[in-house]
Amino acid sequence: MKAFRLLLVLLLGTVPCAAQEYANREVQLCEANNVQAGKPVDVTKKSSEAAMRYETVPVRVFSGDYLTGLEFRGYNPGPELKRHMTVKVSVDFLEMAYSTVFDGTCTILSGGTADACVPLLSIEFDKPLLIKENMARLNVNIVSTGDAASEPVYFEQQVTEFTSVPVVQLNLRSEVADFTPVLKNQDSRPVADAHVSISNDVFHYEGTSDYYGQLSFRVEEANAPYTMRISAPGYPDYETASFYLKQQSFDNPNLIAPPTEVMLSNRLEFKANQQATIILPEAPDASWGRYYRLDRHEGATVIFEREYEPKANTPYVIFPDKNFSVSLSGYDPAQLPTPGIVRFPGDESGLNYGFYGTYKSQFVGGYLFDGEHAYIIDSTADCTQMGELRYQMGAFRAYLVLGTFSPYMTFTGPEYVFVGEQTGISDIEQANQQAGTCFDLQGRRLNGVPQRGMYIRDGRKYVVK
Numbered sequence: 001m002k003a004f005r006l007l008l009v010l011l012l013g014t015v016p017c018a019a020q021e022y023a024n025r026e027v028q029l030c031e032a033n034n035v036q037a038g039k040p041v042d043v044t045k046k047s048s049e050a051a052m053r054y055e056t057v058p059v060r061v062f063s064g065d066y067l068t069g070l071e072f073r074g075y076n077p078g079p080e081l082k083r084h085m086t087v088k089v090s091v092d093f094l095e096m097a098y099s100t101v102f103d104g105t106c107t108i109l110s111g112g113t114a115d116a117c118v119p120l121l122s123i124e125f126d127k128p129l130l131i132k133e134n135m136a137r138l139n140v141n142i143v144s145t146g147d148a149a150s151e152p153v154y155f156e157q158q159v160t161e162f163t164s165v166p167v168v169q170l171n172l173r174s175e176v177a178d179f180t181p182v183l184k185n186q187d188s189r190p191v192a193d194a195h196v197s198i199s200n201d202v203f204h205y206e207g208t209s210d211y212y213g214q215l216s217f218r219v220e221e222a223n224a225p226y227t228m229r230i231s232a233p234g235y236p237d238y239e240t241a242s243f244y245l246k247q248q249s250f251d252n253p254n255l256i257a258p259p260t261e262v263m264l265s266n267r268l269e270f271k272a273n274q275q276a277t278i279i280l281p282e283a284p285d286a287s288w289g290r291y292y293r294l295d296r297h298e299g300a301t302v303i304f305e306r307e308y309e310p311k312a313n314t315p316y317v318i319f320p321d322k323n324f325s326v327s328l329s330g331y332d333p334a335q336l337p338t339p340g341i342v343r344f345p346g347d348e349s350g351l352n353y354g355f356y357g358t359y360k361s362q363f364v365g366g367y368l369f370d371g372e373h374a375y376i377i378d379s380t381a382d383c384t385q386m387g388e389l390r391y392q393m394g395a396f397r398a399y400l401v402l403g404t405f406s407p408y409m410t411f412t413g414p415e416y417v418f419v420g421e422q423t424g425i426s427d428i429e430q431a432n433q434q435a436g437t438c439f440d441l442q443g444r445r446l447n448g449v450p451q452r453g454m455y456i457r458d459g460r461k462y463v464v465k
Contacts, residue, residue: 021176023220024068027061029054029138032073032117032156032167041074041166043121043142044081044108044149052165054138060202061136061172064223064246066128067091067101069171070140072121074155075112081153082107083146087123090139091131098141101125108153117156128173140168177222177245182261183213183230190214191264194232200224200242222246228259234329235264236395241363241386256386265361265382265395268326270318277378277398279315279357280326281336286310289320292418294342294355294400302400306420313340315357315398317377317418328395333360357398364399365390375400377416 042050061067067089085106088098102123112118155166179198183191190213197206198217203224207215209232219226225242232238243256270276270288278284284291292304293316304317339357352372358364363386365374373389382394393399402414 022173023176025172027170029168030158041153041155043144044153046148047145050142052140061131062134062223065131066173068128068173069124071169072155073117074120076110076153078151080110083144086143088141091136092133175222177219179217183209185264185266191232196230198226198228237333237360239362270320270324272322276318276380278318279398283312284310289318292317301415303417315355352401361395364393372403
């Protein structure tokens with residue numbers, strides 16, 4: 001028996017693990033706009049050193065990629081040249097230390113013309129160079145010795161008012177990943193025939209979900225961030241935040257993991273007295289509950305006023321009077337109008353502040369400027385927090401955008417008052433009550449103590465006869 005166990009261990013030990021797959025791609029850095037009129041390549045003298053700095057040119061690579069080589073195009077009217085080259089490269093914007101990636105003999109080929117450039121110099125690194133930042137800046141230093149060129153050698157160049165740099169092709173290696181999300185609806189049933197794309201500004205993949213709601217993507221760049229967009233018959237459009245297929249050892253903790261299961265909403269659910277938000281292309285039924293529109297602010301307190309006749313294409317906070325649901329399958333996303341935005345009265349700043357409605361499920365918070373934040377005032381399950389002040393919003397819902405450095409909120413966030421709601425007065429007492437500050441029974445702030453009537457001060461009711 002022991003011998004059998006030992007044999008089993010030995011056999012298991014020889015089973016190879018699945019090797020990580022890699023894909024190679026090429027990225028050309030900057031566009032050539034000058035060849036013959038540019039400067040000759042400074043690597044063809046008997047002894048020379050060329051410093052090529054692309055610090056102001058962003059390189060579209062991703063953290064976790066490997067730089068495996070460089071290639072220069074141009075033309076050499078003379079014979080090919082054998083040169084000894086030492087190539088040093090810096091690819092990280094913050095870490096400017098060079099790494100020696102090649103030290104040996106290179107060949108500068110012969111051929112080409114000023115109007116028809118050919119590959120002249122290819123440098124394959126002895127060891128691939130790990131890139132630790134997206135949009136890295138590239139610096140290349142080449143020390144070259146050998147026979148001098150009999151005629152000048154030219155590389156394709158990008159010439160600007162201040163600099164002239166050779167155009168370089170980056171040879172990159174990235175990890176391949178499989179992405180297999182599943183689409184379901186609110187009843188946990190698979191969503192078939194949904195058109196799904198995952199993309200960024202470099203890569204784009206498309207697919208259609210099968211009978212089981214399954215998709216399968218073979219992604220050749222696992223280190224890049226992707227956004228997923230879904231369009232399915234009978235469902236609102238769905239768009240996620242950027243996510244990464246590969247968890248990188250040097251990334252930050254706020255990166256979003258890939259969604260393995262996506263729920264598409266085919267109806268809006270409301271529960272009696274559960275605070276929610278709503279926006280519809282037609283006027284909502286007034287009998288469903290109590291509707292509140294964004295009205296104004298009092299310092300860092302955002303105040304909503306009761307709306308007795310709710311309007312179409314307008315976002316509201318709703319306190320339902322009963323349990324009910326709204327079917328979304330009858331809406332064609334392509335035919336829906338642009339959702340309305342309610343802004344604060346008198347706000348002419350041109351900034352994003354206001355109450356937003358959305359007809360699709362989407363990520364909110366990531367597109368805002370510094371100091372602006374999205375806030376959710378919805379307690380329904382289809383509004384999910386994805387990070388600090390970042391959310392996946394359900395379709396036909398609404399959210400607030402406020403500014404940290406504006407009068408609309410403080411660093412601790414806003415407080416809300418729903419004027420006329422049963423909890424409105426207590427909200428004011430807890431959220432915005434200052435010693436001596438007075439409010440009427442509808443929650444509106446008063447300038448001083450009224451001459452007669454009932455008012456609220458310091459959380460208590462007072463009557464002036």
